[in-house]
Amino acid sequence: MNSKNIRDYKCFVNNDEISLGEVISSNKKRYTDAYIKSEPMSRLSEDYKNIKSNIYCILPFSHTIEAEAMGADIKYGIEDGFGPRARKNICDTMESILQLEDINFQEGTVKEILSAIKILKSKGEKVILEISGPFIIMDFLIDSKKVYKSLRKKDDIGFKVFDKFKRNILNYAKEAIKAGVDVISYADSSAGVTILGPRLVENSYNMFTRDFLIELEKLAKKEKVLIHLCPKIAQIIIAMENKDFKEVDLNSEKPLSYEEAIFQIENRIKDEEMSVFMGQMCINMSKTKMYSGKIKMIELLEE
Numbered sequence: 655m656n657s658k659n660i661r662d663y664k665c666f667v668n669n670d671e672i673s674l675g676e677v678i679s680s681n682k683k684r685y686t687d688a689y690i691k692s693e694p695m696s697r698l699s700e701d702y703k704n705i706k707s708n709i710y711c712i713l714p715f716s717h718t719i720e721a722e723a724m725g726a727d728i729k730y731g732i733e734d735g736f737g738p739r740a741r742k743n744i745c746d747t748m749e750s751i752l753q754l755e756d757i758n759f760q761e762g763t764v765k766e767i768l769s770a771i772k773i774l775k776s777k778g779e780k781v782i783l784e785i786s787g788p789f790i791i792m793d794f795l796i797d798s799k800k801v802y803k804s805l806r807k808k809d810d811i812g813f814k815v816f817d818k819f820k821r822n823i824l825n826y827a828k829e830a831i832k833a834g835v836d837v838i839s840y841a842d843s844s845a846g847v848t849i850l851g852p853r854l855v856e857n858s859y860n861m862f863t864r865d866f867l868i869e870l871e872k873l874a875k876k877e878k879v880l881i882h883l884c885p886k887i888a889q890i891i892i893a894m895e896n897k898d899f900k901e902v903d904l905n906s907e908k909p910l911s912y913e914e915a916i917f918q919i920e921n922r923i924k925d926e927e928m929s930v931f932m933g934q935m936c937i938n939m940s941k942t943k944m945y946s947g948k949i950k951m952i953e954l955l956e957e
Contacts, residue, residue: 720757724756
């Protein structure tokens, strides 16, 4: 393991494409409550997919879902156009995170998201669910300085907090699979090396990421579901496990887009023994052509 060798990945934003906010603003009546209710949520996801000529419908529309389900005070900002964000931090200490309720998948926005997946699947749509990691979740709960302090010390409270997040995120993935999701996209942009630095990335990898990914891998292999990893996470795995990407031939006469490659691998996983982790580039780069004819997968982690 060598955290000093971690390469960062620059987040991708395509300013040439129509944004989700622009779509919502174009017909506010049609998309009223799209952030929080399953019917307009599924409608917006399907419409946005069609506008962009994509293969997959993507849910949800913000990274606040897990934090909100655990008690975060979220302002949805539909009227002001700024989108979902925390009104204030609800936790003063890492210990107070442990007092938060686990996610109840039978209520709130998270229930509506699972219902939206079922609605889309009933229409024959392909669905990607984006799930956030612990650092994104904590962004909406507590001052990040308190998180970093605990991470530097690798104290018992930090381990317990990460165990809580591991349990809840895995349960979310299980519920999404039950609902029929085709691909789970896991990201934790706040955990990149440019934000945390090599030392804290290594600590968080040992305290959370490695064990979490092993459990997620087991689940995905059992259920034959593709996991798309944020490239920031993928690069951390490569450095910490001293491994490299494994190239898989896409068996296509013409260059596939990244999304088409995801679609192919997602279907091949159901019949072939292969890695369930993909993380070559940002999932937002769906139209990027794979001129090499290969896709880079990540070798399975071993206990």
